[in-house]
Amino acid sequence: MFELLGIVDTAKICDRILNSVEMTLVAKANSTKSETSSLIAAEIPESTGVKITPDNDNFNYSGRVNWEDSQAPVFSYPGKVVEFRFTGTSLKIELSEDNWGGENYIDVYLDDNPQPVTIKLQRKWGKSVIYNIASSLENKEHNAVIVKRTDYVAGGFEFNSIIIDGELLPANPDSEKKIEVYGDSISAGAVVEYDRAGVQDPEGDKEHLYNAYYSYASILARSYDAEVSLVAQSGASLIDGFGYWHRGTGMEAFYDKSAPLDDAPLWDFNNYNPDLVIIALGQNDSASIKIGEDLTAEAWKDRYKQFIANLRAKRPNAYFVGMFPNMYHDREWDVYLTEAIAEYRQEYNDDRVFSLIHQQVTPGHPRISEQQMMADTLRQFIDDTLIKNSFNWSLAN
Incomplete structure (x- = not known):
């Protein structure tokens, strides 16, 4: 099944581009999850807000994460999750892609919306990229879940930070199951x-x-x-x-x-x-x-x-x-x-x-x-x- 390696042609998964002041979103075609398309967050050049590093105790991680660098834990296996709660009106995440695999994809689920924001990771040869996930949110408590969609055929990525204009709240307790x-x-x-x-x-x-x-x-x-x-x-x-x-x-x-x-x-x-x-x-x-x-x-x-x-x-x-x-x-x-x-x-x-x-x-x-x-x-x-x-x-x- 290793024959699945390849470089994704973006045209196959994108059918329209929506422009806004905050960011550019690319809608994914042919979604099997619902009639509403997922969104792919494009890179934005700069950010404002409070940067919170991944070693903060209020992040909740599931699955195997490589913690050799506490400021840049590595996600390699598929389905790895980081979940967190925050207040404020915006969310950005900072990630670094390892540059050697196929196309790497991340989903970010926000609040009760079953349709995630999908990120196709940008290759910057070790340089981190900040992605705008949401802006103009209601200023209240929010829940976010970052999921690694792809396995190591597409390589891994480093989780560098989140950037919010509010406060990171204590994590939900781990499941006992x-x-x-x-x-x-x-x-x-x-x-x-x-x-x-x-x-x-x-x-x-x-x-x-x-x-x-x-x-x-x-x-x-x-x-x-x-x-x-x-x-x-x-x-x-x-x-x-x-x-x-x-x-x-x-x-x-x-x-x-x-x-x-x-x-x-x-x-x-x-x-x-x-x-x-x-x-x-x-x-x-x-x-x-x-x-x-x-x-x-x-x-x-x-x-x-x-x-x-x-x-x-x-x-x-x-x-x-x-x-x-x-x-x-x-x-x-x-x-x-x-x-x-x-x-x-x-x-x-x-x-x-x-x-x-x-x-x-x-x-x-x-x-x-x-x-x-x-x-x-x-x-x-x-x-x-x-x-x-x-x-x-x-x-x-």
């Missing part, structure tokens, strides 16, 4: 916003159609009012040396990293303690590994079991669901996965690990409706099978 997901492009929400379901992906550039906010994992988390951490990367296989991501870098090599690279800084697992861990890997293994030539089925299952064991050492209290998503693949791999989990349960005497195989519905990446199907199936599985086996949402606490 936490989910962690290890997956590939399906979990990352690749091509979810394409407007045709059940078909192959469109030709050409696709990053503008990525949106981790509409992956099954994010949908599932919102249905429970839970927090989610997506450790997902397009093209990634479970087994290192296969798949389609960065010279065959597999989840085995980066599951414990702050970015999907084998040489990225290590992640401190103590920073996030999930109640539920979802392992949605195998799609790229099935497409790139020839069983009987590259590996035996037993060898793949052993590696899968070892991966679960590695995660169990980090997540001693969590329930695990190993699943195959609903994109077409060789059905024999469903057998390998379910057998691996059954063998793991017996060999490790671990009854908190379960398997789930979704019905295959599409030859292309799942769209929003097909991601919703997986979220619904997972919710039913959690509310029925897991709860009957003593799962609850306070395990991490």
